[in-house]
Amino acid sequence: MRRRFLTRQRTLRPGLPLAPDGYGFAVQTWNGHAMAFLRLLAILAALIAGLQPALAVRIADADLSSHVVALGVGGFDAAEKAIADLAATGDDRVPTILDRLGNGELMVRKADGAVFAVEKAGLDFRLTDLVTGVGAGLAPKAAVEKIKVNNRIRRAIASAVGALTLMSPDPSVRRAAAEAVMKSADVAAIPVLDQAIAAETVADIRSAMLAARATALLASDAPEADKVASIAAIADLGSRDALGFLSGYTSAEGAVGAAARKAATVIESRLMLWDVGQNLWYGLSLGSVLLLAAIGLAITFGVMGVINMAHGEMVMIGAYATFTAQEAIRSSWPELFDYSLLIALPVAFLTAALAGILIERLVIRWLYGRPLETLLATWGVSLMLQQAVRSLYGANNREVGNPAWMSGAFAVGDIQVTWTRLWIILFALAVFFALIGVLKRTRLGLEMRAVTQNRQMAAAVGIRTPLVDALTFGLGSGIAGLAGVALSQIDNVSPNLGRGYIIDSFMVVVFGGVGNLWGTLVGALTLGVANKMLEPYAGAVLGKIILLVAIILFIQKRPRGLFALKGRAVEA
């Protein structure tokens, strides 16, 4: 039962008009209303019982059983009192029990007066204990008697469940209840809502309840002035749900329609603004990923002039190093799991840097000054690395876990922010500034710049250029390894991980301007934001194509990128 309601609950998506078979608004009779409301209550019950397990209130099974038995004793008056008593317990199983009572699913066993939920099983009934949920065998039709329900009882059930949900001590349950009522737009909910609104102290839950009341009022045959006021109350909410609801009235005639249209426009423009904000955030997030992937390339390609097609594989090595480190932690020191990513950072950096230095010593150093050959040779290296990882770890995706401090999300206004993405943005910026620091403030950075600017002169003043070459390449590769740590959190860790980023990374470096780290930063963020801004209009794939074509055209205009190095060294 609970399961079924949970799945139904999940099919309700904010912003979509309610499905015709959903918790419908066009129910005509009171009985119909009551049925719809009862279904709604069942959702609320599921909300309490299923979604808020931590806050569940439970009384002893025996106490609850004694209240349940009281449902089956005496006439409607007694039943009404029993319902009130049951509700007063505050137990989280009560809404489900009441809901089943409303549906006529409860029966009394004549032999001992016990109350069960029943289900037809052939000619007999299958009994289930309401409190424990344990089956109580079959009973012939003659042995049980249905507890009768009339409209008065239904009303009592409605207000009891409403009191349990809309007036729950837990604010999140109250909010969820108000939102559920709003979706159902049920007239029967108005009296309970009025009570709840009077008691509500939290401002935005109160406004959610007011909006829920307004939606219910609109569905009723209340006077037009009340309906116009209702629309204003809904418009105050400003959410997608509100817009979805109002869209049902924009084509209405008279003052209601006019007010709805006006309110819808206001909400739409407000939501559009939030959408821009959300896309901007997605764009920054994508940009930070691009920055991480490209920044190592900015060192090897931008500073050294080496086309490293195996750069993506360095990222992949970093991701697999993270996986391996995490596995080791999981099996040997599980208590350190939350720090696994921090521990993986140096592991990934060193593994990738070592791989990079090996590649530089074995392959690339023979090819300096022959960029096209370097490109082909490193492509070959990338193929071998991919196959090596495939042999070692298998071709399937590997799972890298999220530490607790990286999972979850929070909302800023209407913008959803996940912790993972936020951390990755911060991490990318940290890596970027650390790299700038290394290049500007350390001995190695100084020597790197010297070798880049004039190799022979640098050698003449005693810099060991081969060592600097190897270390620079190692640094670039190590940073790619760091990118792998971050990407393992948001992407599939598979042998093809690097392939997906290599073209984008080259685009970023070329767009930003070769040999200029700030250009890489600007390039990555620009491309990230542009990509996500295009997506809503053109779709993900077309947006990307447009961007690629735009970059190809941009290169024609500025062959050296956004922030081109100037001077004679450029042509060398």
Place this chain on the structure above:
Amino acid sequence: MITTFLIDSLDRRGRIVVGLLVALALLVPAGNLLVPEGNVFHVSTYQLTLCGKYLTYALLALSVDLVWGYCGILSLGHGAFFALGGYAMGMYLMRQIGTRGVYADPLLPDFMVFLNWKELPWFWQGFDMAWYALLMVVLVPGLLALVFGWLSFRSRVTGVYLSIITQALTYALLLAFFRNDMGFGGNNGLTDFKDILGYPIQAPGTRAALFAASALMLAIGFVIASAVVRSKLGKVLVAIRDAESRTRFIGYRVEHYKLFVWTLSAAMAGIAGALYVPQVGIINPSEFDPAASIEAVIWVAVGGRGTLVGPLIGAVAVNFGKTWFTGVLPEVWLYALGALFVVVTLFLPRGIVGLWDKLVTGRAKPAVEANGAGRQTGEAA
């Protein structure tokens, strides 16, 4: 007269290659159709089709060599031109299916019916006519190359920058052709062909004819490429490859030369794609994969860039190796291919042909004169 000119443009090695290709075009189909099974000289249909595929790859490699080996433009996107030619041919073949498709729609290919399209998109019009489709095989890749090259060469995008944007080009096309609403069959591409020029595509005779066409087209491509590189224009191309700025300052319009050879090469790649598709029976977006284009470059590197024979040898050798390895030791193939990239660039900068020259003829030619044409300047001019 023009034939005499073209034949004259071949050196000794070139004449041998063309002769061999013509002989192949005659003998292999004969071995398939006329020699009975069980005979040593019998060629199975599988082998015939496989060899035909290699020949189209060889033509693609030749087109890559023309721009890379002779003009120094490393294209990492030649697979795009190959695939566009293939799609043009595929569209013709799709239109030939007619009512024999699953949905038996006389006009629309199956995937369009499946997507609930009502009429044929404008860019599919005309592809029911063979001459139009064949024209498009050359025109579409050629025009794309012309526009792309005109933009790039005019603004002097060179070296690795050009390589990277050619890669971006084929990547963008890959993404585009994956989309269902582009009208090219999306992920599945175009397949399930029935007829070509009225002949059933699966019939042994048709397959033999396609093989012969591939061999002859490769021979023609070889003769054209030879004529180009051995002409005065070819000398300028080599000059651009070796010292672009100097050539420009001498007074040549470098971009015009580059644009010519680039467009020619793209059209050649398109023809190779068009011959490839009916033989393998499918064209899908994976042909646009940047990795496929880079593989074509390695064929050239293995065979020997800057020679005309090299890409042919390289394409056939590498692909033969690929077929063999993926059959026998599939997990080793990527190691072998990767090692091939590294070894060839490090130790065999002039490929198999360079090695041959060194070992057999005992003459190591200087690197700048990387082709036969260099030695006979006076004769060709």
